[in-house]
Amino acid sequence: MAFSVSCDGSSHDVETGATGFDLFASKTVVAMRVNGELKDLAHPILAGDTITSVEMSSQDGLSILRHSTAHVLAQAVQSINPEAKLGIGPPIKDGFYYDFDVAEAFTPEDLKSLEKAMERIIRSGQRFVRRVTNEADAAKELAAEPYKLELISLKGSDLGEGSAEVGAGELTIYDNVDPQSGDVVWFDLCRGPHLPNTRMIGNGFALMRTAAAYWRGSEKNKQLQRVYGTAWPSKDELRAHQHQLEEAAKRDHRRLGAELDLFSFPEEIGSGLAVFHPKGGIIRRTMEDYSRKRHEESGYEFVYSPHITKGGLFETSGHLQWFSEGMFPPIRIDEEVDENGVIRKQGQDYYLKPMNCPFHNLIFKSQARSYRDLPLRLFEFGTVYRYEKSGVLHGLTRARGFAQDDAHLYVTLQDMEKELTDVLDFILGLLRDYGLDDFYLELSTKEDGNPKFVGDPEIWKLATETLERVANASGLELVPDPGGAAFYGPKISVQARDAIGRTWQMSTVQLDFNLPERFDLEYTAADGSKQRPVMIHRALFGSIERFFGVLTEHYAGIFPPWLAPVQVVGIPVADEFNDYLGRVIDRLRAVGVRAHLDISDDRFPKKIRTHTKDKVPFMLIAGGEDRDANAVSFRYRDGSQDNSVAIEDAVEKILSAIRDKVQV
């Protein structure tokens, strides 16, 4: 008996018992959506179903490919080491991983032999066959897999949406069936769907690296060995992905920082503590100078505070209670102990500051404040120290000592929303000046029931709603981040996409009703009553170091002229033109351009090479032809040229590029 179904938008007649295989002849269709749900092609089709094909190259298709590849990896691991216990193996961005409980960590050689074993499995064309089971039967079959048993027992509880093993519906197992013998050669608890067979994985996969990972993501659990892999519909796409990774590695700020002589992390100083070299110093100072100028224009007042303080200050703020493990341990001073070890004089504990806000609060409190003083905007490039765990340090983007471009705004409740709107506007404008222009916002809110968050729930609600209104008014995309708030209040963070599409958390704006309370901050209102101000914490760069790192990667070290450590290098074609070109360079230096003349013994092409590698934005060249025309020639970093430009025009061209902060 035939009936009709809707397939990819048109009507099809199929026989009873038909499956996706009868609908899709194309080898690139790997699965299908039946009435919106992802299904294997082997899923039987019923009358009235609405079906759409899932191509291998689609998002869904890639996930299925990667998940199936993960299964093949797990089978390969167990074929080599039958003792390996299975964790989970989901698809992720660009690939997949699978966790194993094994006695010995995987070595690079292991990965090679695993790839070989995977190739054999893939070539053998095993079919993925779905089988519905129940908890009791599955528990019997998987008796040797303790982690799978745990998943079964957790079914439907706190596994979350992303789980690839068990879903809300039926419990299913996927058998890998050998096409020749029809035997089940391997199986795994899995909700699917999968490719029809392993052969469709093809040769566009690779194992990338191994790492340890806590079972179910908790530090309290055992660490399993994770193997990361990547999988693509074709070898060419795999190659393209690998090439992309190499390109990203080339713009790694840690590498560029050494290559371009910008900064370093001397081992003698300590982990996560950077020094900036002269060239990095120029970039950093230029960034800071411009930021300072813009802040001045926008009504911020500049303050300074010390790097250390007595512990009491952080008890008042609450940091010592909630985040002491993130702070460097105290320096105990002035304690006197007698010969018997008895304390004669009580000492004092001093701490390196992990934040600037308590200091600014003390400045607020240094005098009686009036509503006329508000909004009071206190700004500081404040250097803070945080005891980040050794394993999380990462160049400039995650350091133990860094400077925040930190400001605290004290406003009345009535002005709060307007001030927040202005701040967000100010931030986005400034980030654009630094060359970032693709943003979205994240709203970090408290998590109900988590004791980490302090303060009155009503106030949290007011703060969160206000931030949400301001964020929405910006017109930018707003992504929720539940549980991501600071302990004292919710925040908006600005996420920026860089030149190769990676996103970075940049600025944060936090609303705080808690610290004004703890510090007993108040001002006199127009009616003479004492009122509590609202506090807004905000940082644009987050940390100067981190922003420096992000910009380095965004520009791949090819900084726009206004930030470039060396803006112009004069390269004479021969010594004879040193004086002529030197006069042009002197003229640029006289108007503040960072320019110098290369009169080294190197030959002309060598100099071009040297300064191209140094990523100098303007190379000015002069030889006989230029001198005769009273001109110079430009060479840019990409190799393009602009010959015989009149000196006047050349100077103006350079000055305007710097002034307008454009890229060249």
Add this chain to the structure above:
RNA sequence: GCCGACUUGGCGCAAUUGGUAGCGCACCGCUCUUGUAAAGCGGGGGUUGUGGGUUCGAGUCCCAUAGUCGGCUCCA
């Protein structure tokens, strides 16, 4: 902090099974040098992250420690 890998002159790398450290770039000197990514010659520089140990002998093996890298966890 946890798991794994790595650590050789400023940088990038090399040194068969343990036998007394090499190369390129950079640096210094000399010679030569007119047109768009590396002129030639010569020279200095490391005891192999640090501290122990095994051995007749260790860059190569073992232990500890520091740092780096990849992940996990974390990120006020």
